[in-house]
Amino acid sequence: MLDFIFQYWLECIFGLVVALVGAGYRGLRKDLKRKTMEEDALKRGMVAILRQSLYDSYNKWSEKGYCPINALEVCRKIYEQYHALGGNDIGTELYERLKDLPTCIDDIDGEKI
Numbered sequence: 002m003l004d005f006i007f008q009y010w011l012e013c014i015f016g017l018v019v020a021l022v023g024a025g026y027r028g029l030r031k032d033l034k035r036k037t038m039e040e041d042a043l044k045r046g047m048v049a050i051l052r053q054s055l056y057d058s059y060n061k062w063s064e065k066g067y068c069p070i071n072a073l074e075v076c077r078k079i080y081e082q083y084h085a086l087g088g089n090d091i092g093t094e095l096y097e098r099l100k101d102l103p104t105c106i107d108d109i110d111g112e113k114i
Contacts, residue, residue, distance in 0.1 A: 044086055044087070047086055048083060048086045048087060048088040051079055051080075051082060051083040051086070051088060051092065052083060052088055052091065052092045052095075054079050055076060055079055055080060055083065055092045055095045055096055055099075056091070056092075056095055058072065058075075058076050058079075058095075058099065059095040059098060059099055062099060062102055063098065063099075063102065066102070066103070067102055067103045067104065067105055068099050068102040068103070068104060069104060069105065070104050070105075073099060073100065073104065076096060076099050077096070080092060080093075080096040
């Protein structure tokens with residue numbers, strides 16, 4: 002047996018190295034897959050939170066009948082991040098509706114409050 006090992010020592014070492022590299026690759030691949038799944042879950046969660054924020058803002062300002070410029074600017078920043086993360090369904094519609102609202106109460110009834 003030792004004679005076999007001495008005769009083929011290079012092949013034995015190469016086989017061992019290949020086995021170790023394969024095991025390391027498998028571990029790294031598994032870890033990368035887990036991290037990717039976690040990042041995807043965080044991304045979907047953030048999109049949901051940003052969508053809810055747009056929804057709440059829309060409900061608040063559409064009920065009042067106007068959307069102040071500063072509130073619209075905050076909604077724009079929220080929407081930009083929402084869209085950058087891949088959200089583009091109901092959040093886009095809500096943001097577009099917010100942009101269509103008057104920016105102050107004067108635009109509604111002609112009186113200053």
